[in-house]
Amino acid sequence: xxxxxxxxxQLTRAGxxxxxxxxxxxxxxxxxxxxxxxxxxxVRRMIHANADFxxxxxxxxxxxAVHAGVAxxxxxxxxxxxxxxxxxxxxxxxxxxxxxxxxxxxxxxxDVIQAAQAEDTTRAVQAMRxxxxxxxxxxxxxxxxxxxxALIELVRLIREEGVRPALVVGMPVxxxxxxxxxxxxxxxxxxxxxVIRGRKGGSTLVVAALHALLALAEAHQRESRDAVDxxxxxxx
Numbered sequence: 636x637x638x639x640x641x642x643x644x645q646l647t648r649a650g651x652x653x654x655x656x657x658x659x660x661x662x663x664x665x666x667x668x669x670x671x672x673x674x675x676x677x678v679r680r681m682i683h684a685n686a687d688f689x690x691x692x693x694x695x696x697x698x699x700a701v702h703a704g705v706a707x708x709x710x711x712x713x714x715x716x717x718x719x720x721x722x723x724x725x726x727x728x729x730x731x732x733x734x735x736x737x738x739x740x741x742x743x744x745x746d747v748i749q750a751a752q753a754e755d756t757t758r759a760v761q762a763m764r765x766x767x768x769x770x771x772x773x774x775x776x777x778x779x780x781x782x783x784x785a786l787i788e789l790v791r792l793i794r795e796e797g798v799r800p801a802l803v804v805g806m807p808v809x810x811x812x813x814x815x816x817x818x819x820x821x822x823x824x825x826x827x828x829x830v831i832r833g834r835k836g837g838s839t840l841v842v843a844a845l846h847a848l849l850a851l852a853e854a855h856q857r858e859s860r861d862a863v864d865x866x867x868x869x870x871x
Contacts, residue, residue, distance in 0.1 A: 640857065642733045643850040657683055665691045673701045677829070677847040684843035693832045695821060700802060701851065703827040707776055707801035708852040711735040714775045715845065716766045716800075717838075718742065718759050718785040718807070722778050725842035730849045741765045742782075759785035763792065772798045778845060780838035783807040783816035790819050793826055803828040804844050808836035 645651045661679050665688060670678055674696050681690045697703075707713040712735040717723050723738035731737065741747050741762040750761040759782030766772050772792065777800045779786045786805045792798040805820040805828055807813050817830040829844060 640850055640853040643727075643730050643846065643853045654683075661688075664688065668692075670694075670696075671701070673705075673851055676851060677701070677844050680847040680850075681840050681843045684839050685837075687835070689835065690831065690840070693835060695830050695832055697821075697827040697829070700827040700829050701848070704776060704802040704804075704829075704848040705852045705855060707774070708734045708736065708849060709855065713801060714739055714771050716740070716763075716771050716775045716777045717841070718762065718779040719781045719838055721838040722780055722841050722845075725838065726845060727849075730846065734849070734852065739766065739771055757782065757784040760788045763788045767792055767796070767798060772800055775800050776802045776804065776845070776848075778804045778806075778841040780804075780806050780836060780841035781808065783809060783812040786816040786820055787812065790816075790823060793823055800826055802826075804841050805830045806836035806840045806844070808834065810834060 645654050658679055661682050665679075665682070668675060668678075668691050678690055678694045681694065682688055715726070715731070715736055715738040717738055717740040719742050720740050723740050726738055742758050744762070744765065747758050747761040747765055750756075750764075751758045754761070763772075763785050777789060779789070786807055789798070789800075789803065793800075803820060803826055805817055807816055813834050813836065814832070817832060817836075820828050821830050831840065
């Protein structure tokens with residue numbers, strides 16, 4: 636029985652072979668680590684995205700993060716709210732469509748720009764507030780790879796306004812408040828999170844983490860379907 640995911644894997648055997656060989660190389664070169672197998676599937680894909688083994692160690696997980704992310708995807712229709720368009724563009728549409736998911740971002744909306752100018756804040760802050768006003772944050776998967784101020788505002792919304800995303804993938808890159816924003820997110824207990832400690836991060840890594848979660852969700856679907864099929868065969 637094939638263990639290849641039909642939606643979240645490469646679409647050709649050659650592509651699958653290259654990706655799987657890459658993962659095998661990463662496994663061999665990374666050596667021992669403290670991650671669970673599902674957590675490692677995410678970290679490994681992040682390493683695969685940019686050939687940086689520092690993410691073996693820098694990536695940190697809330698204890699419920701993987702379960703919460705996979706469960707949100709399996710529910711179907713869960714929105715993905717991103718801080719920048721790059722994340723939305725990088726996500727595989729067929730993979731999202733399989734789970735009925737849609738990405739959202741508001742960073743370049745005219746009303747967001749105007750509010751940021753009027754209140755002397757960043758567009759990223761106002762984009763998170765707009766997502767909240769539109770009712771998109773509760774139960775959503777939020778991916779932040781560029782703007783530390785978006786993550787700081789999201790933490791405020793969680794703490795002060797009771798916003799409850801299903802999962803926060805907080806990986807903003809940079810030198811001003813990037814490290815601090817992720818440390819702040821990691822203090823949150825009410826909402827599961829995945830963060831990269833320190834200055835490193837970026838939208839590419841958020842996309843890689845989300846694609847890994849989509850693959851885990853599809854594998855769960857396949858295993859559940861196989862179990863049902865096996866039970867039916869045993870009764871036949």
